[in-house]
Amino acid sequence: MALLEIKNLHVGVEDEDIKILNGVDLTLDTGDLHAIMGPNGSGKSTLAAVLAGREEYEVLDGEILYDGEDLLELEPEERAEAGVFLAFQYPVELPGVSMTNFLKEAVNSVREARGQDELGSADFLQYMRERADMMGLNADLTKRSVNEGFSGGEKKRNEIFQLAMLEPKLAILDETDSGLDIDALKNVADGVNKLRSEDRGFLIITHYQRILDYIVPDHVHVMLDGKIVRTGDKDLALELEEHGYDWVREEAAAAA
Amino acid sequence: MSTTALDTSVRPEDRFISAFEVNHGEALNGTNASISKQRTDAIERFAELGIPTNNLEAWKYTDISSVIDRPYTLPLAPERPSLDTDDIAPFLIDDLDAHRVVLINGRVDEVLSDIGDLPDGVVVSSLAQAGSTHPDVVEEHYGKYADFEDEALTALNTAFVQDGAFVYVPSGTVVEKPIFFLHLTATEQDLLLQPRHLFVAEDGAIARIVEAQHSLSDAQTFTNTVSESFVGEKANLEHYLIQDQGPSASQVHTRAAQQKDDSVYTTISATFTGEVVRNNVTIEADGSFCESNFYGLVVGKDDMHVDNHTFMGHVQPDCSSNELYKHVLNDESTGVFNGKVFVSRGSQRIDAYQQNDTLVLTKDAEIYTKPELEIYADDVVCSHGATTGQIDEESLFYLRSRGLSKRRARILMLQAFAQEVIDEIQLDSLEEHVAERVRTRFSSYFA
Ligand SMILES: Nc1ncnc2c1ncn2[C@@H]1O[C@H](COP(=O)(O)OP(=O)(O)O)[C@@H](O)[C@H]1O
Numbered sequence: 001m002a003l004l005e006i007k008n009l010h011v012g013v014e015d016e017d018i019k020i021l022n023g024v025d026l027t028l029d030t031g032d033l034h035a036i037m038g039p040n041g042s043g044k045s046t047l048a049a050v051l052a053g054r055e056e057y058e059v060l061d062g063e064i065l066y067d068g069e070d071l072l073e074l075e076p077e078e079r080a081e082a083g084v085f086l087a088f089q090y091p092v093e094l095p096g097v098s099m100t101n102f103l104k105e106a107v108n109s110v111r112e113a114r115g116q117d118e119l120g121s122a123d124f125l126q127y128m129r130e131r132a133d134m135m136g137l138n139a140d141l142t143k144r145s146v147n148e149g150f151s152g153g154e155k156k157r158n159e160i161f162q163l164a165m166l167e168p169k170l171a172i173l174d175e176t177d178s179g180l181d182i183d184a185l186k187n188v189a190d191g192v193n194k195l196r197s198e199d200r201g202f203l204i205i206t207h208y209q210r211i212l213d214y215i216v217p218d219h220v221h222v223m224l225d226g227k228i229v230r231t232g233d234k235d236l237a238l239e240l241e242e243h244g245y246d247w248v249r250e251e252a253a254a255a256a
Numbered sequence: 257m258s259t260t261a262l263d264t265s266v267r268p269e270d271r272f273i274s275a276f277e278v279n280h281g282e283a284l285n286g287t288n289a290s291i292s293k294q295r296t297d298a299i300e301r302f303a304e305l306g307i308p309t310n311n312l313e314a315w316k317y318t319d320i321s322s323v324i325d326r327p328y329t330l331p332l333a334p335e336r337p338s339l340d341t342d343d344i345a346p347f348l349i350d351d352l353d354a355h356r357v358v359l360i361n362g363r364v365d366e367v368l369s370d371i372g373d374l375p376d377g378v379v380v381s382s383l384a385q386a387g388s389t390h391p392d393v394v395e396e397h398y399g400k401y402a403d404f405e406d407e408a409l410t411a412l413n414t415a416f417v418q419d420g421a422f423v424y425v426p427s428g429t430v431v432e433k434p435i436f437f438l439h440l441t442a443t444e445q446d447l448l449l450q451p452r453h454l455f456v457a458e459d460g461a462i463a464r465i466v467e468a469q470h471s472l473s474d475a476q477t478f479t480n481t482v483s484e485s486f487v488g489e490k491a492n493l494e495h496y497l498i499q500d501q502g503p504s505a506s507q508v509h510t511r512a513a514q515q516k517d518d519s520v521y522t523t524i525s526a527t528f529t530g531e532v533v534r535n536n537v538t539i540e541a542d543g544s545f546c547e548s549n550f551y552g553l554v555v556g557k558d559d560m561h562v563d564n565h566t567f568m569g570h571v572q573p574d575c576s577s578n579e580l581y582k583h584v585l586n587d588e589s590t591g592v593f594n595g596k597v598f599v600s601r602g603s604q605r606i607d608a609y610q611q612n613d614t615l616v617l618t619k620d621a622e623i624y625t626k627p628e629l630e631i632y633a634d635d636v637v638c639s640h641g642a643t644t645g646q647i648d649e650e651s652l653f654y655l656r657s658r659g660l661s662k663r664r665a666r667i668l669m670l671q672a673f674a675q676e677v678i679d680e681i682q683l684d685s686l687e688e689h690v691a692e693r694v695r696t697r698f699s700s701y702f703a
């Protein structure tokens with residue numbers, strides 16, 4: 001059974017008469033890493049948000065199965081407990097919410113859902129230090145408020161750090177590579193590679209091919225105007241890099 | 257006990273005026289000359305001003321007259337309800353190692369107080385006692401900062417003043433431990449109390465004063481407090497106030513401070529309960545290079561009504577002031593914030609900042625907020641802002657996407673919102689105490 005099965009997904013924005021996704025189909029097996037590429041505004045973040053349970057979007061048609069269960073039935077926190085993780089394109093700053101308290105609560109709610117014991121303060125701090133170390137995150141950041149005053153690169157690294165803390169089964173990364181300098185890009189890619197495993201699937205959304213030089217995908221999809229119009233292997237990403245999206249757009253138009 | 261039941265058949269102003277006339281002699285007993293000589297002027301001024309109504313701009317959103325117009329009893333002589341240390345234990349602050357003074361119904365209780373050793377020359381006592389032991393200090397400062405010319409309730413307090421708290425920190429003296437005043441009301445009767453406090457930090461003095469107001473009774477009370485502080489040159493006074501007297505207690509709390517050159521004064525209030533609470537906080541920076549800080553946190557529930565009315569008077573150049581008030585309003589609670597900044601002609605290079613933020617959790621909770629700037633100097637940086645809204649949806653989603661329940665995410669967001677004021681509390685034990693009180697309150701929300 002696939003880890004994630006998206007079937008004919010149509011999504012709009014409630015009471016605004018806007019349609020964003022127009023029949024997305026995608027199947028992702030555990031252990032696989034899929035990349036979704038596409039120009040700005042094609043609906044990539046909307047897909048990620050719907051997977052994570054954002055309420056402002058309305059599913060008009062289609063279904064999403066996660067581990068064979070209806071994902072759309074679950075609240076965002078239930079999805080997190082079930083092992084879905086979204087690395088946000090624009091991580092939110094939460095002044096006054098300490099990283100440590102927030103992560104402790106997050107880790108323990110996910111652990112509880114998995115039938116694991118809660119981590120006490122000392123064990124939690126040690127776990128957090130280990131993971132920060134593993135992900136190359138400056139441990140000072142864990143002493144601050146969530147994302148408050150973090151640089152763009154620090155925010156993205158913090159998303160990957162949280163991924164490492166929560167150990168999801170399905171990790172969705174929404175343009176985690178955007179706006180990073182080369183060191184941060186390598187650092188993020190390195191983190192993802194460390195976290196790749198047989199019992200974890202990745203859905204990596206990106207605008208550019210460059211991160212795929214460091215994270216080699218099993219499958220690459222191209223999204224245009226709310227649909228996946230082409231699927232291939234890692235060479236598809238290189239083709240896109242070379243020829244741009246217009247080429248896929250023309251082909252898709254011709255096929256229609 | 258000597259009391260006067262206010263005669264409710266006449267208009268409330270006349271009740272006080274006749275109570276004053278009847279008890280004039282008795283009220284004067286044992287008090288100092290500089291205290292007593294202001295009484296007659298004060299009652300006359302009160303008679304002229306009358307109890308404020310909503311027609312006055314400064315009282316537009318707070319109806320204090322209906323709270324005052326109740327059949328209260330005025331206690332005139334000290335009464336000592338039989339309380340012991342067990343009764344006050346719930347109101348002590350964990351790990352706060354302090355010079356402790358307990359006031360019951362506005363009177364210092366010697367038995368329950370535990371002042372301990374004070375640095376040489378420092379005085380912590382009742383105002384009544386200070387009137388005889390330190391008449392010169394009282395003479396110099398009493399009635400100088402809380403002006404009753406335009407404030408009927410300050411006039412009323414001044415007319416009936418009997419006792420309250422007194423602190424004197426002489427020049428250059430540091431009081432390491434905080435001075436903690438626990439104000440308790442303990443009564444079977446509906447009481448109207450008028451405590452009067454005087455806090456004097458002379459040049460170069462450093463002190464921290466913590467005041468906490470609680471109640472041991474369900475009786476209706478109205479407390480009309482006036483507190484005056486003097487902060488001398490290069491002195492530093494931190495002044496905290498916890499307001500938690502329960503749903504049947506109302507109050508007008510006037511806190512007036514004057515600062516001299518190079519001094520720092522910080523007032524922080526946290527309001528958790530009260531039927532109608534009005535805080536008049538006034539700071540006059542009567543010296544150059546003063547720093548003045550006002551912070552306030554209002555955690556409103558049920559039909560609480562809390563009004564913070566602040567006045568920052570910049571009458572000398574090169575000063576800065578900071579003001580941050582935050583409200584978290586649940587149920588049908590109401591918040592009012594009015595912050596006036598006055599900069600006199602010639603008070604150049606003033607940096608005045610004011611911010612007021614509110615989270616409104618229900619459709620029935622309300623906030624009225626109004627900044628007021630009156631600036632007569634040209635080289636002044638003055639900024640003010642107010643925000644009102646709900647808990648940010650984007651932030652809630654972020655927290656929930658990490659596995660926190662909607663309820664826990666909301667509570668965490670409320671705590672984070674309040675934290676900005678809590679962070680200004682420099683005393684760790686008090687900071688933790690307030691944070692815990694806030695946590696407990698928010699934990700009961702969204703159930
Ligand atoms: N909440 C929303 N309300 C209205 N329009 C939206 C909303 N979210 C996304 N859109 C629109 O949907 C389209 C796809 O957006 P998005 O999913 O962010 O694309 P991408 O991530 O591929 O750049 C855009 O035209 C965007 O303006």
Ligand SMILES: [Mg+2]
Pocket residue numbers: 044045046089174175
């Ligand atoms: Mg996007």
